[in-house]
Amino acid sequence: MxxxxxxxxxxxxxxxxxxxxxxxxxxxxxxxxxxxxxxxxxxxxxxxxxxxxxxxxxxxxxxxxxxxxxxxxxxxxxxxxxxxxxxxxxxxxxxxxxxxxxxxxxxxxxxxxxxxxxxxxxxxxxxxxxNSFVTPEVKREVLLQQAEVFEVKEPIVLQPKQSKKNYSYLKYAAAITLFFGAGLSAYKIVHDQQVATDTLRVQKEVQQEVQHRIQQATFFIDAPIPTVELAVKEEKRPYHLIAGAFRSEKNAEKAQKMLVDQGYDARVLEKNNFGLVPVAYGSFKTMEEAESLKNKLYKEESIESWLLID
Structure with missing residues (x-):
């Protein structure tokens, strides 16, 4: 065999x-x-x-x-x-x-x-x-900086020519630019104040209209929507940490009661294909939760158990 x-x-x-x-x-x-x-x-x-x-x-x-x-x-x-x-x-x-x-x-x-x-x-x-796989090792090349040789030459200095032109007209141009700039700034301030005033007036009118419509509204529903009852589906817990399996259902119930008295969320599972009734320390949503309790039982109390997956 x-x-x-x-x-x-x-x-x-x-x-x-x-x-x-x-x-x-x-x-x-x-x-x-x-x-x-x-x-x-x-x-x-x-x-x-x-x-x-x-x-x-x-x-x-x-x-x-x-x-x-x-x-x-x-x-x-x-x-x-x-x-x-x-x-x-x-x-x-x-x-x-x-x-x-x-x-x-x-x-x-x-x-x-x-x-x-x-x-x-x-x-x-x-x-x-x-499947397991292997990625090749990344090889990084070291770049060497090559020294560059430059021919040193004497700097060329340009001497500006002395100009004898008269630039007195520039001070008049600067004064004119300053005058127009001040005028534009004053105009912008007055314009912004007018826009803010108009915006505030429109907001007040809109708010008064909204309050008027709220006062005229009715809050009675002639045909209310019927209440919808939702069936709550029990959360699936497919991972069972098995404490033992019994041929007698009475023995399985006794074992479950004993585990409940010890503080476990024990339960009796359905009879399996071998005619045995498993009793679990508890049922869990994830394998990690079941593994955590399994390791705790083994380390603290030297209790062996095994995992059953639906």
Whole structure:
């Protein structure tokens, strides 16, 4: 059975995919980055990590395999256990496990499992079609200033000729210009005052006419417009932070009540295709809000949760 194929399918929708008895593959959203001198652009993506300490069966992988291969839930668990035993035996022999589109797991010199994620695939659905690309490094040329050599020549000085003409008539021209300038300034002042007076008179007449029309107006509407009732559409919250999934609806309701008592806006979601009833810590408008609560639960209370997207 190609177990890595089913794990890869679930990583598109869920933040945590647990392989019972082996470990969990976790995904975390990473923003777009630009790195390197050649400006390598990497789009937003999900970074995959592996935690060998999370081994409890949450039913997600087994239910997915049972539905995909049309087998029972119990048989799906048996097939998972068989594959897990093969993986563990390979790691004990210090062989490398290659999981297609997920990554590689091998044993280091201290006998610890090391996970190397694959860079060939992006599990963030919102980044579909965005590929990484590299822009060439911009090379700037240094311009050298070349010294220019100029021939130094002696300056040529022009001596003005002495004029013996009489320019006494210029003082009379200046007096005449001053006289006309003063006359024009006085005329402009009188003209501006007359325009301001006329404008004020027109504004007063317009204001009186407006007041007269307001006094004569009536404010009764014979046929008022009927009241329009608008239906308020509930805001969509497609991102659910799942606390657990239950086969019994009563157990799901108990879990929801317990989370509400703890201060969470918990809710019971609709039964999924595997016959399980998910219970969410809360539902959010954006993935960033859900990721924030998920990280807070993990850091402060060491609680594992996963994200369900409608």
């Amino acid at each position: 190609l177990l890595d194929k089913y794990i890869s399918e679930l990583l598109y929708r869920y933040q945590c995919v647990t392989v019972p008895g082996f470990g969990a593959f976790l995904s975390e959203i990473e923003s777009a980055t630009i790195s390197g001198s050649a400006s390598t652009f990497l789009p937003p993506r999900k970074v995959i990590s592996f935690n060998s300490n999370i081994k409890n069966n949450d039913g997600l992988l087994a239910n997915h395999i049972a539905l995909a291969e049309s087998i029972s839930y119990g048989n799906a668990l048996i097939q998972i256990a068989t594959q897990v035993n093969q993986w563990i035996a390979a790691l004990e022999d210090r062989d490398k496990i290659v999981l297609e589109n997920i990554g590689e797991i091998f044993v280091n010199g201290e006998y610890n499992w090391v996970f190397q994620p694959s860079q060939n695939i992006n599990y963030l659905i919102s980044s579909f079609g965005l």
